[in-house]
Amino acid sequence: MKFFEPHESMKEFCKTSREYFFEGYQNIAREAAEWFCLSKLSPDDRILEFGGGEGFISVFLSKLSPARFVYIDKNHHAAELARKNYEEAEMLGRSDIMVCEVEKAEIPENSVKFIVSRGTIQFTEYKKTLSNVVKWLTPGGIAFIGCGFGLNLTDEYRAKVNEFLAKKEKDNIDTQSDKFEEVMFEGYRHLIDNYFDDRLEYVKALNLNGFFFEIKKAEKPVQ
Numbered sequence: 001m002k003f004f005e006p007h008e009s010m011k012e013f014c015k016t017s018r019e020y021f022f023e024g025y026q027n028i029a030r031e032a033a034e035w036f037c038l039s040k041l042s043p044d045d046r047i048l049e050f051g052g053g054e055g056f057i058s059v060f061l062s063k064l065s066p067a068r069f070v071y072i073d074k075n076h077h078a079a080e081l082a083r084k085n086y087e088e089a090e091m092l093g094r095s096d097i098m099v100c101e102v103e104k105a106e107i108p109e110n111s112v113k114f115i116v117s118r119g120t121i122q123f124t125e126y127k128k129t130l131s132n133v134v135k136w137l138t139p140g141g142i143a144f145i146g147c148g149f150g151l152n153l154t155d156e157y158r159a160k161v162n163e164f165l166a167k168k169e170k171d172n173i174d175t176q177s178d179k180f181e182e183v184m185f186e187g188y189r190h191l192i193d194n195y196f197d198d199r200l201e202y203v204k205a206l207n208l209n210g211f212f213f214e215i216k217k218a219e220k221p222v223q
């Protein structure tokens with residue numbers, strides 16, 4: 001895959017993510033497509049990725065699902081790279097690229113079949129973001145939000161992930177992991193307290209070499 005030249009402000013992030021996360025993006029796309037039957041979606045269904053960065057998870061998903069894609073990122077340099085990647089992957093014609101904060105994005109209620117996001121929720125007002133997720137999902141829709149690298153890693157990739165974790169410690173790379181702990185516990189509580197009784201079928205906590213929420217909206221609101 002061709003990598004486009006990033007804006008100066010994104011150089012460091014892109015260098016790290018291309019070197020260390022790239023296989024993770026493929027793992028997440030492949031596993032999500034298999035677990036949630038994304039190949040069975042129709043061209044009218046929507047998959048939304050927020051905090052999409054270069055958009056690679058959606059690029060990989062586009063090979064596995066005929067759905068339309070919605071990309072959200074607040075950084076216009078990131079969105080510009082995603083646009084180039086989408087064009088290269090020939091998915092631009094079935095995509096909407098939005099430059100805005102996920103907390104403020106205007107997405108119709110009950111309109112998105114699948115929401116994916118990696119490495120982002122801890123940078124957002126996470127309760128607002130999770131409430132938006134519940135609002136935007138179609139009945140029966142699923143959100144897959146977290147920070148891991150996928151469930152089944154090859155031995156080579158596991159070594160690479162460990163190398164990244166050591167580098168992160170050594171170079172003080174800030175991924176807001178402390179904040180992520182809060183998101184795990186308080187985000188879970190927010191979902192259970194506000195939506196479990198009537199709007200959600202379940203919320204799962206998955207360990208995919210990093211925490212992921214799997215959130216399924218109820219097919220019908222419980223009366």
Ligand SMILES: C[S@@+](CC[C@H](N)C(=O)[O-])C[C@H]1O[C@@H](n2cnc3c(N)ncnc32)[C@H](O)[C@@H]1O
Pocket residue numbers: 017021050051052053054072073074075078100101102103117118119120123124125
């Ligand atoms: C650490 S990067 C993760 C990028 C990519 N998902 C990945 O896994 O490598 C976080 C991304 O979220 C975006 N972001 C941060 N806060 C956001 C917000 N409130 N709304 C939308 N995007 C946001 C940043 O611009 C950045 O592209």
